[in-house]
């Protein structure tokens with residue numbers, strides 16, 4: 357099969373189109389003939405070596421859509437040819453065939469097409485898990501989403517609203533992204549990140565927000581505590597700005613009635629796979645119903661994966677970026 361792979365870490369140029377043996381599904385796994393694969397920031401970090409050095413040709417890609425090609429031992433409820441969307445905890449989406457655990461493979465619901473579904477399983481499940489599992493969203497909560505125009509951010513804003521948020525704010529790096537996010541994802545207001553605490557406090561009459569979703573880190577993370585309402589939660593789930601980790605004092609947590617919480621889908625997939633599945637099913641249903649829209653803005657051929665990585669790595673992306681891998685029919 358054709359795959360976009362890397363065997364040394366580095367810039368986008370380490371991604372090359374290679375021929376690899378077709379993978380085989382083990383017990384409890386499904387082989388998918390990939391139609392589309394989502395491109396995610398975590399895959400940029402994988403390629404850069406943030407998750408360790410590769411052992412031979414490495415195919416990243418944490419989500420994909422396509423058709424069932426074969427069933428591993430013990431898998432029921434799927435037939436060869438079924439259209440599916442899957443979260444791939446071990447990667448493998450940037451290839452013509454990928455193996456997914458049956459637990460994280462979902463029939464394509466009416467209302468989702470394969471192209472959109474290619475960029476759905478990771479971002480929807482993550483956004484839902486951050487809001488429900490980590491931030492414990494409740495009806496009436498006010499929410500601030502950093503990286504508001506991105507893949508996870510765009511769906512998080514809409515999921516928050518669907519889960520009862522009363523106001524949803526965002527931050528982005530540029531005025532152009534702010535305009536895009538406002539127009540596309542139903543935010544009450546989107547601010548340029550520089551100076552966001554003042555803007556959020558002004559918009560909320562000084563109260564602040566109940567939840568901050570932070571995949572950016574560094575100074576943005578630190579400043580997020582300043583806009584928390586009493587019992588507010590900062591939910592951290594990424595390091596897009598790749599700043600060194602923060603060393604935070606604990607005293608201000610109780611002095612100011614704050615909560616710091618976190619989310620990592622990889623850890624959850626290992627230790628609580630049924631929770632990941634429950635979150636995925638709930639979020640996919642909201643997307644199929646039209647309550648949450650994934651805005652696919654860019655599509656690249658598998659041979660042009662490096663270009664897609666340049667876009668995301670430089671923070672120029674908006675909405676969802678996908679790779680067109682194989683024939684969806």
Ligand SMILES: NC(=O)c1ccc[n+]([C@@H]2O[C@H](COP(=O)([O-])OP(=O)(O)OC[C@H]3O[C@@H](n4cnc5c(N)ncnc54)[C@H](OP(=O)(O)O)[C@@H]3O)[C@@H](O)[C@H]2O)c1
Nearest residue numbers: 396397506507508528529571593594596597619620621671
């Ligand atoms: N914990 C988990 O389980 C989990 C799962 C999935 C994703 N994530 C995390 O969620 C975040 C969003 O992922 P995504 O795939 O949807 O990406 P994305 O939000 O579509 O793209 C990443 C965004 O991060 C922002 N950013 C801030 N500083 C940056 C920098 N120095 N370089 C590049 N981008 C920078 C940019 O938005 P602005 O221009 O607005 O700054 C950029 O568009 C990432 O941090 C990712 O690691 C975590």
